[in-house]
Amino acid sequence: MAAVLKLYNTLTRERENFAPIDPSRVRLYVCGPTVYDFAHIGNARPLIVFDVLYRLLRELYGRKHVKYVRNITDVDDKINARAAERGISIRELTEGTNAVFQRDVSDLNCLPPDVQPRATDHISEMIGIVERLIANGHAYAADGHVLFDVPSMADYGKLSRRSLDDMVAGARVEVAPYKKGEMDFVLWKPSKEGEPGWDSPWGFGRPGWHLECSAMSHKHLGEVFDIHGGGIDLVFPHHENEIAQTRCAFGHDVMANVWMHNGFLQVEGEKMSKSLGNFVTIHELLHEEKFGGRAWKGEVLRLAMLRSHYRQPIDWTVKALEEAEKTLQRWYALLRDKKPAAGALAEAFVEALCDDLNTPGAISELHQLAKAGEADALLRAANLLGLLHDDPAAWDAKASADIDAAEVERLIEERLAARRAKNFAESDRLRDVLVGMGVKLMDAKNKQTGELETTWEVG
Numbered sequence: 001m002a003a004v005l006k007l008y009n010t011l012t013r014e015r016e017n018f019a020p021i022d023p024s025r026v027r028l029y030v031c032g033p034t035v036y037d038f039a040h041i042g043n044a045r046p047l048i049v050f051d052v053l054y055r056l057l058r059e060l061y062g063r064k065h066v067k068y069v070r071n072i073t074d075v076d077d078k079i080n081a082r083a084a085e086r087g088i089s090i091r092e093l094t095e096g097t098n099a100v101f102q103r104d105v106s107d108l109n110c111l112p113p114d115v116q117p118r119a120t121d122h123i124s125e126m127i128g129i130v131e132r133l134i135a136n137g138h139a140y141a142a143d144g145h146v147l148f149d150v151p152s153m154a155d156y157g158k159l160s161r162r163s164l165d166d167m168v169a170g171a172r173v174e175v176a177p178y179k180k181g182e183m184d185f186v187l188w189k190p191s192k193e194g195e196p197g198w199d200s201p202w203g204f205g206r207p208g209w210h211l212e213c214s215a216m217s218h219k220h221l222g223e224v225f226d227i228h229g230g231g232i233d234l235v236f237p238h239h240e241n242e243i244a245q246t247r248c249a250f251g252h253d254v255m256a257n258v259w260m261h262n263g264f265l266q267v268e269g270e271k272m273s274k275s276l277g278n279f280v281t282i283h284e285l286l287h288e289e290k291f292g293g294r295a296w297k298g299e300v301l302r303l304a305m306l307r308s309h310y311r312q313p314i315d316w317t318v319k320a321l322e323e324a325e326k327t328l329q330r331w332y333a334l335l336r337d338k339k340p341a342a343g344a345l346a347e348a349f350v351e352a353l354c355d356d357l358n359t360p361g362a363i364s365e366l367h368q369l370a371k372a373g374e375a376d377a378l379l380r381a382a383n384l385l386g387l388l389h390d391d392p393a394a395w396d397a398k399a400s401a402d403i404d405a406a407e408v409e410r411l412i413e414e415r416l417a418a419r420r421a422k423n424f425a426e427s428d429r430l431r432d433v434l435v436g437m438g439v440k441l442m443d444a445k446n447k448q449t450g451e452l453e454t455t456w457e458v459g
């Protein structure tokens with residue numbers, strides 16, 4: 001494939017030809033969820049966008065030559081507060097939230113990353129980085145805390161293009177007495193009794209959020225790697241501070257060569273917020289009749305998301321979901337009629353994707369292929385976007401009329417039994433069989449017994 005991958009780099013504010021440090025080991029890190037609450041639809045955007053990037057890199061460099069790391073933040077003050085609020089243990093909260101998150105991303109048809117490191121498994125690595133930063137003169141301990149000494153880094157602020165003077169002038173927060181400089185940020189802080197904590201050279205405490213990503217990306221991808229991604233809201237302070245920590249600990253000019261950020265998401269023309277009542281989680285979209293009065297397939301969400309270029313803001317509307325659904329129905333109808341084998345990858349489609357992940361352009365190529373009745377090429381290209389993996393029969397409205405309810409119940413029982421036996425391969429297989437029959441499954445925990453229960457409907 002001759003197409004050259006071009007990516008917009010937030011660090012240089014330019015579109016650049018992508019050249020991996022080692023083409024046999026292309027390395028991608030994306031900031032993952034803080035598991036204190038269900039992921040909302042804004043969180044779904046980086047999941048889907050960077051999944052498409054991951055699939056494209058695998059196509060260009062070979063499956064075995066791409067390593068994708070997306071972390072799980074399971075130590076954070078938001079987690080402590082939420083667990084206390086709900087009267088459950090931190091572990092119960094993070095495990096439960098992570099289980100829902102994993103189900104959400106798989107329903108969105110995102111490939112699992114190669115590694116999903118958890119912050120709490122990397123505490124010793126975090127302590128190691130803090131020790132290096134103190135030894136290098138970039139951090140100091142004070143009053144049970146360790147702080148990053150921001151003025152010690154000459155080019156701090158390079159990613160967000162803010163000068164230290166501007167930042168200090170704009171800061172309205174009261175400065176804690178243990179800080180030397182106003183912008184100095186926490187690497188390590190003391191834990192009170194009852195709060196999660198670990199022994200460290202600075203006493204019993206826990207890491208700051210930024211430090212977690214520096215430790216996990218270093219452990220799994222090295223001191224300098226190819227691409228770091230996340231939402232645009234993470235540029236400052238999170239990514240700026242990750243860069244400061246990693247570069248000052250290991251002494252390189254960059255942490256990652258390319259920094260990619262997806263744009264904001266709003267809902268029906270308004271900023272999404274709990275107070276406006278337009279806050280919608282992935283789980284609600286997929287399983288509840290909340291958005292537009294109905295539940296939606298994960299694939300519909302995915303196509304609706306990819307219709308906008310990842311750097312543009314996106315307006316999440318019922319209308320856009322309906323349009324995406326109609327498109328998928330048309331495409332699946334073509335697959336049903338033609339029963340294609342995956343064909344060659346259309347060049348114009350790959351070129352669009354290589355043009356800084358121009359997914360709207362790639363989707364218009366899919367429309368062209370569908371219009372020309374080229375089912376083989378449509379299937380192959382759509383699969384690269386994580387689309388059209390479903391059984392076309394599941395999209396056949398007529399097929400759902402004659403579902404054998406007794407057979408469905410029997411398969412659901414079998415699936416629950418497989419789950420209890422922790423045979424997840426089998427339970428996933430049975431789920432696919434049921435979905436293929438046109439059945440929509442809804443899993444919920446019985447509040448009294450704590451057992452998982454499944455209800456279903458014709459989907």
Ligand SMILES: [Zn+2]
Nearest residue numbers: 031213238242
């Ligand atoms: Zn991060």
